[in-house]
Amino acid sequence: MEALLSALRELLGSAHVLTPDADDLSAYEQDWRKRGRGRALAVLRPASTPQVAAVVKLCALAKASGQAVSIVPQGGNTGLVLGSIPDASGAQIVLSLSRMNQVRQIDAANAAITVEAGCLLAHVQQAADDAGLLFPLSLAAEGTCTIGGNLGTNAGGTQVLRYGNTRDLCLGIEWVNAAGEVVQGLSGLRKDNTGYDLRHLLIGSEGTLGIITAATLKLFPKPVARVTAWAQVPGLAAAVQLLGLAQAQLASGLTGFELMNAFSLDVVMKQSPQLRVPFASAVRAGDACFVLLELSDFESEAHARQRFEALVETALERGCIEDAVIAESIAQSKAMWHLRESIPMAQAQEGPNIKHDISLPISHIPEFCEQTDTLLRKAIPHIRLVNFGHLGDGNLHYNVQCPPGASAAAFLVEHEGHINTAVYEQVAKFGGSFSAEHGVGQLKVAELSRYKSPAALAAMQSIKQAMDPQNLFNPGRVLAL
């Protein structure tokens, strides 16, 4: 490996080839949720696409001559499924795209922006905003995650209902293939039917088919006003009914529809007693559900509020809302979002729990939750369910917390395996997905091989084999090769 490392140093400069003997690699080797730590042969920090291509060529040559090296692309290292940290072998090279963080071009008249893979999501948002436009992808890690990682994992977030997942926001990509060639697919086109859609194949492939080095992304007109409302609904069936009603009346104005069960807000009230949670007594009583709705309006704030008022009136009439408040200021809208965004931290403070990032056909969510809640509570009395998420996308973060007073650590050791199995079997039964927006990584490889149809799995394997015959890119992620 020494020959490879010295060739890499010559290529990138010694300062950009970090090695465990000389450097602290923990930021690259340790995942965001601290569920695992690997050991890298080196961390590379190329500055350009040709450098990425040259790195891949050197590694491919080394591998062809019998060395065990492979490449793990990494952006902001905020992934939740151990997809971007090295394994324990000490033979994997982490290829950090973090220095490739430039906005290459904004074309406002074409509503498109071209950015390098290492660009922070927040910077893309800001650059769009500076040009008077909107880049709608928005998620908790946006200050740290990079657009390359968002593309690699097809990230979701809070605006999917209106704007789609990351793949839906991408017009074209530039990437490096396993032979170390640059594949030029940047594009400012809304329509282009010239052959197989390699862009969509690379997006969501978690760095296993190629390394995305840049992308052209869609921009959108910026709303004049964003107003939120907070509704107390009698249960999940009512929440689904409210969603249908809100979509019929507000159409694409409805940019957020977030569900929170009572316990998820109860935990917020406990951990952050300074926060004002609407309908606090109903939260404590524990029966109702709560919905945060966001309306993006292109006329005015007053118009947005009028439309919300009309919706609330109809929803009250039909009984799918018990009560609702409409934010009267930007500050109030932000405060509502802050409550929703406080749930992950609050549940962490409550102690580690068993997390599921699942999706379901929206129509099946009430029955899925009723059955699965009952099933889990029967198996383990007094467990607590933190159930929240992007109901508008059918995406729930369905998390299982130990009974009150129990040791969370012991609970996880004892129950994580069979609770996961029980939840995923239920998900499969209702036509859902065991990974809605987080991807597969190392963490869910077994689930993929269990729940994908054998023919689909075989197709994936044949594509991997065709595009990365040396298994150079992120081996063992997504597919157990």
Place this chain on the structure above:
Amino acid sequence: MEALLSALRELLGSAHVLTPDADDLSAYEQDWRKRGRGRALAVLRPASTPQVAAVVKLCALAKASGQAVSIVPQGGNTGLVLGSIPDASGAQIVLSLSRMNQVRQIDAANAAITVEAGCLLAHVQQAADDAGLLFPLSLAAEGTCTIGGNLGTNAGGTQVLRYGNTRDLCLGIEWVNAAGEVVQGLSGLRKDNTGYDLRHLLIGSEGTLGIITAATLKLFPKPVARVTAWAQVPGLAAAVQLLGLAQAQLASGLTGFELMNAFSLDVVMKQSPQLRVPFASAVRAGDACFVLLELSDFESEAHARQRFEALVETALERGCIEDAVIAESIAQSKAMWHLRESIPMAQAQEGPNIKHDISLPISHIPEFCEQTDTLLRKAIPHIRLVNFGHLGDGNLHYNVQCPPGASAAAFLVEHEGHINTAVYEQVAKFGGSFSAEHGVGQLKVAELSRYKSPAALAAMQSIKQAMDPQNLFNPGRVLAL
């Protein structure tokens, strides 16, 4: 081949294995625009997905034993690039999906519909409408084309600006692979990050990687009102400026933005003198361009008109509109669409021309047209340009008509090749695509190999090889294999 045909007859019933000796195959062998006619070994009309799978298995076996058979999937046979008719060899089997035309399921609460591949687009639209929802894909052939063909070619149409191409409307597909296995990928999920996106790989692959047998499609809320406006703009730069303004003010309410140059409407006036074309004298004068805008509103028709009025006011102030009319009734809106939709027929009546289905970054369209118009007019004085299309998507139908009085047939023979080359070179120079929404088929295989980067082309070839190693599916389409 007799053994294969008799096995197919046993499988499907003799009535569903049509052969040239006994049946008139012209509807299957001749393309829509009558640009080519092939010769089929047989036309198969399976009734179910298992039958499709069994057909593929039989053909794969025959091919493995040395017979030259291959399979050309066909829907409504309305394609424009010779992608779904057989070649001249007499060894290709046309697999017509037309009997598989059922709506399998509508799930209104999940805003999704599952249909078989042979379902007519118009029937999908109707089924959605009956459920109080909208399936927005809309194009000229909608009464004849099938959803399988729309998916295979990733069809575009008039609502792409708001709703995207066919691929953006599809949640999941069921398909048959080259081994004759059914790959179950139907899904009612908005988010699902579990491995490579085979759906997007199959969509737009024009039947070369697998046969789509069914799909789950997204449905949308139905607008309360659809209102159109018709604007006279001083030129293409103004049209692009108007688009930006309309998007900023109307956002996703803007569901159509169609450009027509003066000559394209002049031809309509000539061929259909009974039609009332707005701003007729400006059409005759020939300098202006015209734009049809469509606004889909979820409040009321009056609200839609108010919003259009505000837009027109601003646009007049900024000089990007010279004049405009807003439709005052549904009939007037329909009449405006009818004018736009009369262009293809009117230009055909004017005589055959050289067609280009191109896309460009919207910001580059004015300069592209200025340069390309000049270049072509210099090369061939007095040629006439029928330039119209979906400007909101950057998609132009940029068609070249012979000089007045010249023989169109002789003009095509003499000039088609080098005019195509000149136009496509210009398209490439401006970062555009030589096939925006029609696909590649047999017609544009040479363009694909010329304008795709070699690395992208190699990736496509390796995927084709991996997924269809016998080259059983639609050989010679998309890729020259």
